[in-house]
Amino acid sequence: MNIRNIAIIAHVDHGKTTLVDRILHTTKVFRDNQDTGDLIMDNNDLERERGITIFSKNAAVTYEGVKINVIDTPGHSDFGGEVERVLKMADGVILLVDAFEGPMPQTRFVLQKALQLNLHPIVVINKVDKPNCRPEEVHDAVFELFFNLDATEEQLNFPTFYGSGKNGWFNDSLTPTDNILPLMDGILKYVPEPQVEEGTLQMQITSLDYSSFLGRIAVGKVTRGTIRENQPIALVQRDGSIRKSRVKELYVFEGMGKKKVAEVLAGDLCAVVGLEDFNIGDTIADAENPEGLPVISVDEPTMSMLFSINNSPFFGKDGKFVTSRHLRDRLMKETEKNLALRVEETDSADSFLVYGRGILHLGVLVETMRREGFEMTIGQPQVLVKQIDGKKCEPYETLVVDVPSDYSGKVIDLVTQRKGEMQVMESKGEIHHLEFDIPSRGLIGLRSQMLTNTAGEAVMAHRFREYKPWKGVIPGRINGVLISKNQSPTTAYSIDKLQDRGAFFVDPGEEVYIGQIIAEHIKPGDLVVNATEGKKLTNMRASGSDDSVRIVPKIQMTLEECMEYIQQDECIEVTPRHIRLRKIYLNEEDRRKYQKMQKVEGA
Known part of the structure; x- marks a missing residue:
């Protein structure tokens, strides 16, 4: 049977998972009357809530008698480790680009990896139904990006398709159709069949799956030979050591799930059950004369x-x-x-x-x-600091911000305060496109400030670039916090009296404890306050004194916002039902001792 292995890569939110939905529906993976909803591949609760892909996933469809293995990859640079290894399973890539935004930093990062692996690219310009979209300009920008990444002559001659995943059409011109069949035909035409070498079995483990019944499952592409059920194999590990093992069960991908098979030929993706103590990058090889494949390298944590x-x-x-x-x-x-x-x-x-x-x-x-x-x-x-040539170095990132021209000055000011240096400034109609070189430390807490200062209009993205010399102190949070003095439920009476001191993170009636951070102070420096005091009742009444108190609703912060908000002497208490900010030392006396030690060390 003919096989095509294709990975879908793009920047976050450019429409990868929606395109996979269209492919699944077009190839009749589901019954016509089956209710599947949207974003079928994002089956994890967190992925659905955040609207992003976190884990790469496989699906397999059949079109015109050809089996197409589709790999959906994450678009966010924090999950780049997922993309780097799954590209090893593909022979071609669909590079998806937004018809308004054009190529973004993550697009550059994953495309570079794909071109280095000599994968055949198909460019899809998505969302051409958006107002202000500029598909022709974006096509030129993509070509320029390929050229800058030293693409080969063959790779530069990439086919381009236009369309709208949301409206369910893709075509090789800007003329709308009512299906994505031109793109499916393009996959068969432009993505080559897997290159199969002669020789004994070789399969690199590029992904892991886990089942509570079967244990850890090794997923990868068979690059050479045939793998069979119950076959004795050799596992060539990262350090070169070889361990004997045996294949218990074999599965290939079919639709959204897996199908058990007796053997898998070279070129197909499969899942192997029964191996123990394996890691990503290990090679499953012939038991008699094992040969390992080059180890997968993943960028270091930052x-x-x-x-x-x-x-x-x-x-x-x-x-x-x-x-x-x-x-x-x-x-x-x-x-x-x-x-x-x-x-x-x-x-x-x-x-x-x-x-x-x-x-x-x-x-x-x-x-x-x-x-x-x-x-x-x-x-x-x-951030992780390294010593390179005797110098203290820190990670730097490329930060890209698209913002309405009215706010560009505020953005430049904000990023410059955090030791960022502007590299590019272009205008795309009403929008200014800004690119900066900034230490990773400067990005912590930047997103919330950026959105506040641009009325939520800024679109920012960043990716790791390289380690460079330490840039010095970056100013952190300016304001201090209000810290609870007692352990008890808060009262509306106390919060009302303290509202002019800061913005609260708790509502009246919420349980707090000594040392918990309950509000942001309006000034620098921390303040210990009593937010649990009740109103003393008397038998005297004065006009106006019993007017109902008006409490401003509490500030709701997500987990990531809390992580960006806290300072060195603070931490976050995370439980299934609550996220609370607190000081590391709950006792005020211990906090003073800690501050004195910090001053001595600093001096």
């Missing part, structure tokens, strides 16, 4: 965060898993399938240092764990 057990007075009220053993086992299990994540044990048995690609990458892990019933305390995200 950020770390301290995960500890929850030691607040409200410990154990919400969660099922609260001990350090639970926390350790869960983090170690995550490293098995999350390639860009690393976990290190610290001097304290209750704390673990977790390294990831960015705030969203680490935030998704914390959010997943709290939904599973974990309680924990997480510290302020820190």
Whole structure:
């Protein structure tokens, strides 16, 4: 049977998952009367809520007698580790670009990886139904990007399709049709069949799956030979060591699921059950004369965060898993399938240092764990510093901001304060396109400030670039916080009296404890306040004194916003039902001692 393996790559929110939906419907994977909803491949709750793809996924469809393995990849740079390895399974890529925004930083990053692997590209310019879209200009920008990335003559001669995934049409011209068949024909025409070499079995493990019945499942593409059920194999590991094993069961992808088979020929993607202690990048090879494939390299993490057990007075009220053993086992299990994540044990048995690609990458892990019933305390995200040629170096990122021209001055001012340097400034009609070189530290907390200063109009994206010399101190949060003095429910009477001191994170009647952060102060410096005092009742009444109090609703912050908000002496208590900000040292006396130590060390 003919096979085509194709990965869909694009910047976040350019329409990859919607395109996969259209392919699944066009190839009749579902019955006509079956209600499938939208974003079929984003089957994880977190993905649906946030509207982003987090994990790469496989589907297989049959069109005109040809089996097409479709790989949907994440578009956010924090999940770049997923994209880098799954591209190894593909022979061609569909590069999806928004007809208004054009190529974005993540587009450049994944396209570069695809071109280096010599994959055949098809460019799809999506959302041509949007107002102000400029498909011809975007096509020229894509060509320029290919040229800048040293594409070969053959790759520069890429086919282009235009359309709207939302409205369900793609064509090789700007004339709307009522289906995506021109694009499906283009996949068969322009994506080559897998290149199969002669020789014994070789299959690189590029992805992991997990089943509570079958255990860990190895997923990859058979590049050479044939793999059969019950076949003895050799597992060639990253360090060159070889371990003997046996294939218990074999599955190929079919529609949205998997189908059990007796053998898989070279060129097809498959899932292997029965192997133990394998890692991504290992090669499944012939038992008699094993040959390993080059190891997959994934970019290093750029950020770390301290995960500890929850030691607040409200410990154990919400969660099922609260001990350090639970926390350790869960983090170690995550490293098995999350390639860009690393976990290190610290001097304290209750704390673990977790390294990831960015705030969203680490935030998704914390959010997943709290939904599973974990309680924990997480510290302020820190960037990883390296010593290169005897100099202290930190990670730098390329930051791209598209903003209405009225606000461009505010954006430049904000980024410059955080040690960013402007590289590009172009105008696209009413919109200004700005590109900066900025230390990763400068991005922490930038998004919320940027949206506030541009009335929510700014669209920003960033990706890791390189390590460069340390840029000096970057100013953090200017305002201090209000800290609770007592452990008790808050009262409307107290909050009303304190409203002119700051903006509150708690509502009246909410339980708080000593050392919990309950509001943002209007001035620099922290203040300990009593928000739990009730009104003293007397038998005297004066006109106007009993007017109902008017409380401003509390500020609701997401987990990522909290991670960007906290300072070095603060942390976040995360439980299945609550996210609370608190000081690391709950006792005021301990906080003073800590501040004195910091001053001594700083001096």
